Amino acid sequence: MAKTATLELIYGLIGPLNKKNIDLTPATTFAANLELDSLTVMDLVADIEDDFDIILPLNMLPDLETIEQVADAVDTIVAKG
C-alpha cells in the first residue's frame, strides 16, 4: 500500500490536469478516468520525478495505470535510495 503522503503529493500534481474535477482515489486511472493522453501522463511523470527526486523510467509506464500504482512505484524507488 502506498503511503498517504505520497498519494497526497500525486493528487496535488494531478489537480491542474483534472479537467472534469472527478474525485481522485488510489484506483483512479489516468487513461479511462482522467482521460489523459500518453504525452500528458509522461509530463506528469516528469513532475513526479522532480518532486521526489527520483527516476521513473519510461519502461515502467505501461504498468502504471492507476494513481496507486504510480504511488507504489515511487515508494519502492524512494526506499531503494
Add this chain to the structure above:
Amino acid sequence: MDLLDKFDNITDLRASLPFEKADPFKVVIEEVISETEAIIGGRRTILAGTNNYMGMTFNEEAIEAAKKALDDFGTGTTGSRVLNGTYGGHKALEATIADFYDMNECMVFSTGYQANLGMISALGGKDDFVIIDADCHASIYDGCAMGNATIVRFKHNNVAQMERRLKRLPADAGKLVVVEGMYSMLGDAAPLKELLEVAKQYGCMTLVDEAHSMGFCGENGRGIAEELGVEHLADFIVGTFSKSVGTMGGFAVSNHPKFDVLRFVSRPYIFTASLPPSVVASATASIKAISRSGNRRAHLWENARQLHSGLKQAGFAMCTETAESPIIAVHLPDVMIGTKFWEQLLMEGVYTNMAAPPATPAGMFLLRISVCAQHTSQQVAEIIARFKRTAEKVGLKV
C-alpha cells in the same frame, strides 16, 4: 474477438473531423510538376509541406547517377548489408558521407527510421541508460522500446531538467543522451551546446539526430552541431536521405574506433534488404551537390525568413519567435478551425501539413509549413497571400 476493435476510438475520432473536400491523411499527389508544385485533386498546388528542404529531388546529377546505376546494377540488391547487399556504391556512399561530416566512420541504413532504431537499440544495453528529449521523433522512442536499456525522458530542450536526471543516475553506468538538432513539428532548434556539454560533464555518450537540419544548417550543411561548433561533443550523428538529400535511406557517422562492430549487432541494419543501387547513387550525387550548395542554402533561409515574417505581420500565431528552420509552424485555436483551415488552404492551392496530438507537443493544433530552396520569393509571397485569404474564408481572427 476482433483484434481491430481496439482501434474503434481512432476511427471515431477521424469520423468526427469536419472534412468535406479533402482528407489530410489521404492526400494523393497525382502529378509532380517540380520540386515546389504538384497536381492534387486536379488542382495546381504549391507544395509547402514536404521535407524537400534543399530541393534535390530533381537534381540532374542525382537523376543521371540513379539511371546509370539502374542500368549497371539492376533494380535491387535482394539482400542484407552483411550478406549479399553491399555493393561498391554502398561503400562509396559511406565514404562520401564520412567525408562530408569529416568523420572516420559511416554506416548506411535502409531508412532514417531504421538508423535511429538500429543505433539506439544496439547502444543501449541491459544495464545502460538512454536519456531522451521528450519531443524526440517516434523512431527514437521505438529504438528505446526495442533495446533493453532503462529509458529516462526529460522535458523538451530543458537543460536543467536533463541535468537533474543525469545527477540521479549511477556515475559509472553506461549512458547515452539522445537529442535532435531540429525538431520537426515546431521547427525549433535544440540548445545543443548546453545539452552536449552537460551530457559530457556527466560522462554520457551522445547521439544527435540531424534529420531536419542536415543540408542547410552550418557552413557545410552538416547540421546544428556544426552551426554551433559542437560536433566534437557528439559521439554519433544520425541523419536521413529522405529530407534534404531528396531520396530514401539513413546513416550514422562517428569517430569511435570500435564503430564498425555495430554492423554485426544492429538488427535493423542486418535483418532488412539494403538500399537499391539507384537510390544509393542518387544519394551520393545529392550529398556531393549539397556540399557545394552555399547559394541554395542562403536562398532557403531567405524563404524561411520571408514566410515567417509575412505570416507574423499578418497576425498569425507563430510557434517560434523567428525562423529557426525551414519549418514554419502556426498555432490554430482548435481542431475545427484547424481542419477547415487546412482544407480551405488546399482548395486555394497550397499544400501544408496538419499536425494534431499525439504527434504534436502539449496537445497543440498546428499547421506546419515547410519551405524549399527552390521556392521563388514570388511563390512564398503567394503562400502568404493565400494564408490571409483562407483565414478570412474560415473565419479565423488573426
